Amino acid sequence: MAASKRGDSGLAGLINAVGFVLAAVLVVNALLVLLNVSTDVEVVQLIGNLSEWLTLWWPGLIPTDNETLQVLVDHGVAALFWVVVAAILARAFG
Template sequence: MVRNTHLMAASNRGSSGLAGLINAVGFVLAAVLVANVLLVLLNVDSSIEVVQLIGNLADWLSLWWPGLIQVDDATLQVLVDHGIAALFWVVVAGILARAFG
């Protein structure tokens, strides 16, 4: 009986590890989007290669969200578009972590 409990505990640890990995990936994707928002808000020079890389990744990760809610200010538009996309990735990662973890 003790062995079965031990195996169940090991199985739960493995699945919680997978859930943690899924949540971590979702967090990293959202962090890229938030980092781009901060770079835009701080008016960081977009000719810097790292800033371009983060911007390109953020544009790719924002999927279909850009333009969903129209705002007059370009800076605020980036905040809204990438903010919604970041929230999307956190929610999707949470759902997947719960389903597979």
């Protein structure tokens, strides 16, 4: 039987997948804002509400004058945060 490598477990993969999904929600919302998609659609509202929760304390941390750029910066930093946290947790528990 071959020895498994560290971080090769299913739990590590699951943690990384969850981090990727959380970051993807933030990126999708940033794209929806960038493309000026109407918020009347329920799916867009759901993604917007999820992304508000997922940005945690990041909104306004790096201030910009442009509202669209502010959303991109806030969501980009938060997405990076979730990917890094997931990687650290996957390494620790995987």
